[in-house]
Amino acid sequence: MNFLYPGFLFALLSVAIPVIIHLFNFRKFKKVYFSNVQLLKEVEQQHSSKEKIKNLLILLSRILAIIFLVLAFAQPYIPVANQKISSLNNTVSIYVDNSYSMEAVNKDGSLLDEAKRRAKELVADFGINDRFQLLTNDFEGKHQRLLSKDEFFKALDDVQISSISRNLQQIINRQASVLTGAANKYSFLISDFQRNMSNGKQLQTKDDIQYSVLKLNATTLPNVAVDSVWMLSPNHQPGASEKLVVQLKNYSEEEAQRIPLKLTINNQQKGLSSATIAAGKTRRDTFSFSGLAAGWQKGVISMKDFPVTFDDSLFFSFKVEQSRSVLSINGPGVGSYIKALFGADHYYKLTENPESNINYNGFADYGLIVLNGLKNPSSGLAQQLKSYLNGGGTVAVFPDLDADIQSYNAFLSSLSLPVIDNLNKAETKVDRIDLQHPIFKGVFEQVPKNLDLPTATRYFSFKESNSANKESILSLPAGKLFFGRYGVGNGSVFLSATGLGNGDGNLARHPVFVPLMYRLALNSGRESALYYYLGNEYALATKKINLGKNQTLKLSANNFEVIPEVRQLNGKSLIYVADQIKRSGFYNLNMADSLVGVYAFNSGRTESDLHYLSKTALDSLAGKSNLKIFDADKDAVKLLAGANKIGQTLWKLCLILSLIFIAAEILLIRFFNKPKKTI
Known part of the structure; x- marks a missing residue:
């Protein structure tokens, strides 16, 4: 048998008190002489031997009552498998839900205030040498520290409502990262337990931690x-x-x-x-x-x-x-259709590069890249286009039908596009157009019954090995590709079966070509997210930012400024802010005095659903784990001081025995050897 708090055993010295009292209360019989015994109305007949036995039994009862009372405070226990436990202290993690739903009010005030009060009551029941973790939805670095009682109370008073919410498994895992070592470990979760805190799966807990869930009750509000x-x-x-x-x-x-x-x-x-x-x-x-x-x-x-x-x-x-940039990479002898098209609208800024002199470094600056009649597309061009497409770019390919098919297939294969099967020289006409595709959706107010569609004098047939990422926009008879979209990386490749030359067909001169190319350009580019949610560790995306040696980016708002981490990936820059942004609103990204971007942050909408998990639902989530559910209005949270780890505790038995011996003392005084009365 061992003791959780052996320091209390020094109180056994108090056993000397009833012994001293007993020694100084020995009675000595004295002879008293009376001249006339007739004056005595009654005489109590006593036997000195029985009186001594009574006194000894009372003394023994008092001694045993004190001994077992002291043992109850020392908390004796029988270790599991007779293995001695070296730890005597407790490590306690208390999660206080500080999400928006905790602003709700019940009969005891706001739920957050009630949660703080409950947390203080729990901590007060532990010893002075125990250590505590305060955990909230913020998951801040300071929440990984173990605190003394006074430090815990001070930190608890500073807890405010947060826009961040967490699920139960995240909270339990976070507590487990602190509850390590050989100490007796306790986990407490105090919350209103909205439905959004659970994904329906049973919670995974650790066997050496005693879990207690305290459910606060709130009124469901309309929202x-x-x-x-x-x-x-x-x-x-x-x-x-x-x-x-x-x-x-x-x-x-x-x-x-x-x-x-x-x-x-x-x-x-x-x-x-x-x-x-x-x-x-x-x-x-x-x-x-x-x-x-x-x-x-x-x-x-x-x-x-x-x-x-x-x-x-x-x-x-x-x-x-202000404008949209388009790059056209031209093969030898191509027509001026692309230049005439985009040159007619001042919104588009067209740049032309010959096939023999391509500026690869500027690809990320263009929303659309057009490959117009290339004779021999190189592997280097394919590699640069893959990086551009991975960054969300858009490429339109109009092949040169007189080029070498084998070299073209190597280029197409490197971009995960279908390869060319053969060149068809029989004139044919497009027989299907997908007007519901985003490229054409909303372009035509009315669609005529006999719609005039482009014709092809020459065109490539392709081997379609995988059509899962294919979207046919214009199709030839028998479903053959004429113009379609293929998803490559995070971007799009629009592949044409014919070129823009006069001998290839009338696509470049057909009325459908203008809305087709304009919509390609308008729908191209890397559209940034309209907004982000607080608490989610998103990477903020922006166009590639080239920072000088001593240049940094700053993300700022009212009374807030931070220097974020910047990473370059696939022709764009990723801005990492971790959990530094706490409030909803607009944040400006600046490089020196130049505004790079504006980002909007909002509180998550998971807290908007003010419906709560019932105690039965929480019991179902707990399953057969060592997780106990308590209702704040009905149950008292009962602590078992390390019982789940140390084995069989005996303090209750010691307390009961102490009360039994106190009762025995009272009975001995009142009823043992009661003297007989005679007259």
């Missing part, structure tokens, strides 16, 4: 949230008409009526609306606006919905380009 937004056009031109789609979601059990909705861009109101949303449903609304100047735009969709307000606004940003 409508701005769920998401997206632009219908991937390209934004100065002064052009824009359309923005807004999705609202009603998380309550009742219909939300006439919710006011407002769109502002650069602090200017661009649209007003209202929406009625059925219970538990989503509703989409479209805003149309125009008149934007070139540059970065800061947009906000906002509404009025009480009492939950953290998800009533959504920030987004996008850039209106």
Whole structure:
């Protein structure tokens, strides 16, 4: 048998107190002489031997009561398999949920205040030498430290509501990373336990940690949230008409009526609306606006919905380009169709390179690269195009039908494109156009029944080994490819079966060629995300940034500035900010005095659903693990001081025996050897 707190055994010296009292209370019988015994009405007959036995039994009861009371405080136990446990201290991790849902109010005030109070009560029950971890949704580095009681209470008082939310398995894993070593380990989770904290899978716990879940009870509140937004056009031109789609979601059990909705861009109101949303449903609304100047735009969709307000606004940003750059790499003797097409619109900035003199370093600056009639596309060009495509670029290939098929196939294979089977010289006509493809969608107001489509005098037939990433836009009879899209890396390759020469057909002179190429250019490029969510370790993408030797990037907002990590990958720059951004809003990325980009951050929408896991659901998640579920309104959290690790604890037995001996003392005093009375 061993003791958790052997220091209390010094209290056994208190056994001397009843012994001393007993020694100084010995009774000595004295003879008393009376002249007349008739004055005595009654005499108590006592036997000195029985009195001594009684006193000894009372003394023994007192001694044993004190001994077992001291042992109860020392907490004796029988080690598992008779192995002695060396650790006597406890390591405790307490998770306090500080997500937005903890702003809800119940009869005890806000849930966060109640969670703090419960955490203090738990810590108060542990010893002065025990150590504690305070964990919140922020997962900050300081939360990996073990604190004393006073340090824990101070850190707990500083906990504020956070926009970040975590799931239960993440929290348990984070606690396990701190609860190591030989100490008795305890994990406590204090939360309202929204449904979003679980993915439905049973929780994975560790056998040497005692887990306790304390569920706080909140009232389910009605809530409508701005769920998401997206632009219908991937390209934004100065002064052009824009359309923005807004999705609202009603998380309550009742219909939300006439919710006011407002769109502002650069602090200017661009649209007003209202929406009625059925219970538990989503509703989409479209805003149309125009008149934007070139540059970065800061947009906000906002509404009025009480009492939950953290998800009533959504920030987004996008850039209106002053122009769009197109690169045309030309083979010898090609026509001027590409130059005439893009030269007619000042929005497009066309750069032409001959096949023999290609500037590979500038590929990342172009939204669209056109390969126009190349005679001998090299492996070096293919390698550079692969990097460009991996970065999200767009390439259009119009082959030279007189080129060597074998060399062309090597080029096409390196880009994971279908290889050429043969050259067909029989004139044929395109018999199918996919008007629902993004390239043509919305181009034609009305589609005539007898639509005139391009013809091909000569064209390549391809060996289609894998059509999983193929999208046919224009097709020849029997489903043969005339013009189609292939996904390569993160980008797109648009492959034509014919060239743009006069002897190849009429594609370059056909009316469909103009919208085809314009839409290719407009839909090309690396469209950045409209917004990001806080707490997710996203990499912010931007065009490739070439930093000088002493140059750095800065991400800044009101009273906030940080130097992010920058990595170059596939012709673009990735900006890593980890968990440094804590508040919703707009953040400017600057290089010296130049604005590189504007990024919008929003709180996640997982907290918008104010429905909670029941105790039964939590029991199901716990399964057969060593995780105990407590309801804050019904249960008291019971601590078993290391019982799950040290084996059989005996402090309860010692406490019971102490009470038994106290009761025995009382009975001995009252009923043992009660003297008989005579008259």
